[in-house]
Amino acid sequence: MSVVEKAIGLLNHFSTARPEIGLSEFCRLARRDKATTYRHLTALEAVGLVEQNPTTRAYRIGPAALRLAELREATVPRRDGVLQPLATLADRTGESAHVSVLSGSSLHSLAVHESTRHSTRVVIDVAILPLHATASGISAVAFGAPELRDAALANMNRFTDFTPTTPEALDAAVAEARRTGISTSDSGFEAGVHGMAAPIYDQSGALAGAVAVASVATRMTAEQEFTNRTALVEAARQITRNWGGTVPAVVEAAWADTLTPMPREDAAR
Amino acid sequence: MSVVEKAIGLLNHFSTARPEIGLSEFCRLARRDKATTYRHLTALEAVGLVEQNPTTRAYRIGPAALRLAELREATVPRRDGVLQPLATLADRTGESAHVSVLSGSSLHSLAVHESTRHSTRVVIDVAILPLHATASGISAVAFGAPELRDAALANMNRFTDFTPTTPEALDAAVAEARRTGISTSDSGFEAGVHGMAAPIYDQSGALAGAVAVASVATRMTAEQEFTNRTALVEAARQITRNWGGTVPAVVEAAWADTLTPMPREDAAR
DNA sequence: ACCAATGGTTCATATAATGAACCGATGCAG
DNA sequence: CTGCATCGGTTCATTATATGAACCATTGGT
DSSP, X not given: OOHHHHHHHGGGGOOSSSOOBOHHHHHHHHTOOHHXXXXXXXXXXXXXXXXXXXXXOOEEEOTHHHHHHHHHXXXXXXXXXXXXXXXXXXXXXXXXXXXXXXXXXXXXXXXXXXXXXXXXXXXXXXXXXXXXXXXXXXXXXXXXXXHHHHHHHTTOOOOSTTOOOSHHHHHHHXXXXXXXXXXXXXXSSSTTEEEEEEEEEOTTSSEEEEEEEEEEGGGOOHHHHXXXXXXXXXXXXXXXHHTTOOOOHHHHHHXXXXXXXSOXXXXXX | OOHHHHHHHGGGGOOSSSOOBOHHHHHHHHTOOHHHHHHHHHHHHHTTSEEEOTTTOOEEEOTHHHHHHHHHHHHSOOTHHHHHHHHHHXXXXXXXXXXXXXXXXXXXXXXXXXXXXXXXXXXXXXSEEOTTTSHHHHHHHHHSOTHHHHHHHTTOXXXXXXXXXXXXXXXXHHHHHHHHSOEEEESSSSTTEEEEEEEEEOTTSSEEEEEXXXXXXXXXXXXXXXXXXXXXXXXXXXXXXXTTOOOOHHHHHHXXXXXXXXXXXXXXX
């Protein structure tokens, strides 16, 4: 791992729950010594990616982040086409909704919307989603390029007792996702969190990311699952349209099958 | 300069005008060899700060930028408090308006708004503003901590024939800014660009940055200058209020003096 | 069929990253 | 006010890591 990755990796320890981090705390989080951590932080500070709270001396994300994000949206506009469908999804399901984008073979969180219906809800606060342990990741493997399966297999960390850690377990989840058009992960990443996700596409025609709903597992009923499924399909269609893509016929067919299991009169369209 | 700074420094070559950059072009821009540039780019790619356009192989800003910006906003909400006053400023003056924030002793561009009144306008496309050669920088030196003057003197690049490159020239501009509350830079950074700036403050009570108007120099008249000055003061007050700061009395006094030069009946308030 | 680009890779060399130990400041308990 | 713990920051010999000239393999233009 290069110095650059190590240094920038420090930024991953920031979250909305932990927006400012002191030097010593950084050393503990990053499991590195003080001198190295300090130099990395001052380097990041020099380029504006972090700055120090002048009163507490704690470090926080710096202003350069804003400029980079502006450039990103100017280059690859994604965020705008996502916020409205995401809000609707969170509303309709009453759960936390989020969208991730595929970059190379990793899935980056793009936007989150938490519903206020329940007092308990899932907080998504992670930068890079593991491919094998999240519903979004399973969607990526199921509907993305074959290399994504290799990438998933190359990094099968066990997060909970339910994390799929064998190729067979992964393939089973992937097969189910391909059959229904919706991937599922029950406590695979975090215990007590039930995730469902659908693939989204952009103008390139290739898989671009995933839209997902994260529910408190104890709240999942057959009815809730059907609501999630319906709302997810709608959100995936909208985001795909906003990004200038089209949902592949095979995915639309899978969605149609599971949404109208018995009669299939309106399966066309 | 550490590797981290070099690698992240590559990101500064992106701009709205040049949103994607190939490997060879990067080597030329960064004046570094291919192998090094390539390794830096792959490191940045690994952390999601850049990604490759799958078809052209050119590099562009990656999705991690969005997450960092989101965290920045959650930690230090700035941008929201700037956009509306900036649009008003651009509207009232008919020129390009922009805001920069101070981080340590460098001035980072935060937001830009271009007026559509004229077909020719100034395009601001720079990440870090030089302290000695821009109106915003002069404002920072004039109203910020004394160390900023040292930082300015330590890096007096000559950009044009009009760039102040002596301590005397700098101090003269700074004195004028302190007297009027508005700094000026005529073609100091880019030929033909006339800049005016006012200081802005945040909740810490210290200088937080500057708001500026960049005009095509040939369009500057006494009337235009007065319009800019008035609109700048209003924008600086609004942004400062939005950031939870207060304008120091001495700056308010300087503004009042130059805005009502002859009578001073309503100087109080 | 050629040339001039491009993106990417190799490997000996030299430079830059590393971390244990250290410093001074601050805060707290007895 | 003394002693202890923790904080942010610094030093310097050791060593790992970054470097870049030279090298491929492709691509696109003429």
